[in-house]
Amino acid sequence: MTQIIKTQGFVLNTTVFRETSLFATIFTNHYGKIQVLAKGCRRPKSKMCGGLERFNHIEVIFYKRETKETYTISDTSIIDDFPAIRQHPGTVNGALVMCEFLYRTLPAEEPDIRSYILLERFLHTLEKTIESDAKSVTIQCLLRALSYAGVSPHLDSCVRCHHPISYGSKRLDFSVSGGGLVCEQDHDDTVVLLPQTAIKALLTLYQDETAVLTNETVDEIARILPDYLCYHLNGLVLHSLKQLQ
Numbered sequence: 001m002t003q004i005i006k007t008q009g010f011v012l013n014t015t016v017f018r019e020t021s022l023f024a025t026i027f028t029n030h031y032g033k034i035q036v037l038a039k040g041c042r043r044p045k046s047k048m049c050g051g052l053e054r055f056n057h058i059e060v061i062f063y064k065r066e067t068k069e070t071y072t073i074s075d076t077s078i079i080d081d082f083p084a085i086r087q088h089p090g091t092v093n094g095a096l097v098m099c100e101f102l103y104r105t106l107p108a109e110e111p112d113i114r115s116y117i118l119l120e121r122f123l124h125t126l127e128k129t130i131e132s133d134a135k136s137v138t139i140q141c142l143l144r145a146l147s148y149a150g151v152s153p154h155l156d157s158c159v160r161c162h163h164p165i166s167y168g169s170k171r172l173d174f175s176v177s178g179g180g181l182v183c184e185q186d187h188d189d190t191v192v193l194l195p196q197t198a199i200k201a202l203l204t205l206y207q208d209e210t211a212v213l214t215n216e217t218v219d220e221i222a223r224i225l226p227d228y229l230c231y232h233l234n235g236l237v238l239h240s241l242k243q244l245q
Contacts, residue, residue: 002063002064002065003063003064003065004061004062004063004064004074005031005061005062005063005064006059006060006061007028007029007030007031007059007060008028008029008057008058008059008060008079009026009027009028009029009034009057009058009060010026010027010055010056010057010058010099010116010119010120010123011024011025011026011052011053011054011055011056011058011099012025012026012027012033012054012055012099012100012102012103013025013054013099013100013103014052014053014054016042017037019042020039020040020041020042020043021037021038021039021040021041021042022037022038022041022042022052023035023036023037023038023070024036024037024038024052024073025103026058026060027102027106027115027116027119028060028116029111029113029116030111031109031111032106032107032108032109032110032111032112033102033103033106033107033108033109033110034062034071034108034109035069035070035071035108036060036062036070036071036072036073037070037071037072037073038052038073038076039072039073041073047075048073048075048076050078051076051077051078052076053081054095054096054099055082055085055095055096055098055099055123056078056080056081056082057078057079057080057081057082057120057123058076058077058078058079059076059077059079060073060075060076061073061074061075061076062074069108080123082095082123082126082127084127084128085123085126085127088131088134089131090131090132090134090135090244090245091126091127091129091131091134093134093240093243093244093245094126094129094134094135094137094138094244095123095126096240097138097142097238097240097241097244098119098122098123098138098141098142098145099240100238100239100240100241101142101145101238102115102119102145104233104236104238105145105149105233105236112148114148115145115148118141118144118145118148122137122138122141125137126138133215134244135215135218135222135244135245136213136214136215136218138244139213139218139221139222139225139244140205140212140213140218142225142241143202143205143206143221144205144206144209147206149233151179151232151233152206153174153179153180153181153202153228154178154179154180154181155180155181155199155202155203155206157181158180158181158182158183158185158186159175159178159179159180159181159182160175160178160182160183160186161183161185161186163183163185164183165181165183166183166184167196170195170196171193171194171195171196172193172194172195172196172199173187173191173192173193174191174192174193174194174199174224175190175191176190176191176192176224176227176228176231177190177231179228179231179232181199192224194220194221194224195217195220197217198217198220198221201213201214201217201221202221222244225241226238226241226242229241
């Protein structure tokens with residue numbers, strides 16, 4: 001049975017289909033991540049033309065059938081296209097990092113209101129952010145998204161033996177593959193050193209939704225983030241993250 005659904009969502013990704021149409025992946029508030037086909041939307045006179053730009057916040061009407069993995073759009077309207085973000089390459093790239101992460105990691109058609117609110121707040125924050133701070137704002141959002149995905153770093157004790165971590169030294173051993181801190185007894189050649197300030201900042205970030213990290217701390221964490229994503233999210237490589245300056 002076909003249902004006509006009206007809902008809101010953010011455009012995570014688009015792919016050209018034939019000459020005039022698009023496949024679009026939309027992260028909706030009530031239906032999770034869905035894939036839709038927008039027939040004829042690339043025609044200049046299409047009323048959907050421009051509505052399916054990545055990270056647009058839109059209202060969408062689509063036909064839902066239980067036996068389909070891709071649904072057909074009948075109409076879209078823009079709620080917010082975040083014009084301030086689109087004025088600068090740095091902020092655009094920040095928005096694309098979060099869109100790519102959610103596109104690649106969210107399961108299909110499973111509502112995730114926490115991630116939805118996270119993306120919504122992030123885009124509104126990024127719109128008010130100067131370009132030089134876009135990397136910091138984006139990395140902090142990505143770290144919170146890791147927590148929602150169940151792969152945030154283990155920071156309370158040694159990830160291998162679970163003994164308490166001594167914070168006596170200025171730099172601490174962090175195992176990217178293990179997913180957290182390691183004590184001196186479990187140190188090996190695979191660990192990297194992170195400043196104690198970065199570890200404490202991560203702890204604060206995961207305990208306080210309003211916490212803000214310094215740019216220096218963000219740079220330290222960003223250094224290991226691509227490898228961390230790859231190890232703990234099935235070989236995930238965020239191409240947009242490589243461009244984040």
